[in-house]
Amino acid sequence: MSIYHTPVLLKESIEGLNIKPDGVYVDATFGGGGHSQEILKKLSIKGKILVFDQDPDAKINQLHDNRVIYAQANFRFLKNFLRYHDIEEIDGLLADLGVSSHHFDSEKRGFSYRFDSTLDMRMNPNQRVTAEVLLNTYSEAQLKNLFEKYGEINNAKTIASVIVAERQKTKIDSVVTLKSTLSAYIPKQTENKYLSKLFQALRIEVNAEIDSLKTLLLSASDVLSEEGRIAVITYHSIEDRLVKNFFKNGKFEGEAEKDIYGKTSLLLIPVNRKVIIPTDEEIERNPRARSAKLRIAQKA
Numbered sequence: 001m002s003i004y005h006t007p008v009l010l011k012e013s014i015e016g017l018n019i020k021p022d023g024v025y026v027d028a029t030f031g032g033g034g035h036s037q038e039i040l041k042k043l044s045i046k047g048k049i050l051v052f053d054q055d056p057d058a059k060i061n062q063l064h065d066n067r068v069i070y071a072q073a074n075f076r077f078l079k080n081f082l083r084y085h086d087i088e089e090i091d092g093l094l095a096d097l098g099v100s101s102h103h104f105d106s107e108k109r110g111f112s113y114r115f116d117s118t119l120d121m122r123m124n125p126n127q128r129v130t131a132e133v134l135l136n137t138y139s140e141a142q143l144k145n146l147f148e149k150y151g152e153i154n155n156a157k158t159i160a161s162v163i164v165a166e167r168q169k170t171k172i173d174s175v176v177t178l179k180s181t182l183s184a185y186i187p188k189q190t191e192n193k194y195l196s197k198l199f200q201a202l203r204i205e206v207n208a209e210i211d212s213l214k215t216l217l218l219s220a221s222d223v224l225s226e227e228g229r230i231a232v233i234t235y236h237s238i239e240d241r242l243v244k245n246f247f248k249n250g251k252f253e254g255e256a257e258k259d260i261y262g263k264t265s266l267l268l269i270p271v272n273r274k275v276i277i278p279t280d281e282e283i284e285r286n287p288r289a290r291s292a293k294l295r296i297a298q299k300a
Ligand SMILES: C[S@@+](CC[C@H](N)C(=O)[O-])C[C@H]1O[C@@H](n2cnc3c(N)ncnc32)[C@H](O)[C@@H]1O
Pocket: 005, 006, 007, 008, 028, 029, 030, 031, 032, 033, 034, 035, 036, 052, 053, 054, 055, 058, 073, 074, 075, 076, 096, 097, 098, 099, 100, 101, 123, 212, 213
């Protein structure tokens, strides 16, 4: 049996949450449940953990423990779920963003360029928009924009126009069709890196990942108790920049707002001056950890 997901920066993120045994915690990205299990170990019988995963597949990893509340939902609905469960404040939240190994290793879900599957890429299969839908309906400008913004792809304009021209002839409906459509425009020496960025861009757009993350950060900073902690693990620079700026400046871009006396009043303060990355030993054991970055902040 393949492993659903190996947790990344496990020790560092759990230590960073500074868990209070009777506290209420949120694991916004349950996946294989690795982080949740560690949080549970530190909780007393009075502690509680609310876990989210929008992918129904993650439910097979559910922890059968009275202290766990499972939400098969997008973490952007954090506040709704807290209200529903009569929880006013939380003592900590962990978000280990993006997709799991289960997604990358699934031959049918379209997250990986290694398999010839349909271009799906939805974490929540009840959602309407797939990668196929956007590749075949987005305007050239929309495609260029998303390749640039979410994939940081140099020839975004060219590949957007190639896709738009190709889809007049055939529907782009599989990983193989997409790869063959673009093969002349993908640098051969760095093909895998290029495809990773292309697939990342499509996935971020399909799942509206940036919007969900922004909503989560704003909600979490509202509901954290005094000295409550938020720990976020990101896997690409687009998300890391956003989290870093939010922790430092209370907004997603630009400097913190100042009052007329030049003072800032921020809800969060970063706990670590430097970003936390996996050790060489962790990367050797789990190469998928290589791009991970952990940032922790505390309610002011
Ligand atoms: C990197 S994995 C988390 C792995 C987990 N920490 C573990 O140790 O197994 C991310 C998980 O979060 C879920 N996810 C990503 N974005 C989400 C969102 N906006 N709302 C709910 N779940 C989300 C994915 O379906 C995936 O299972």
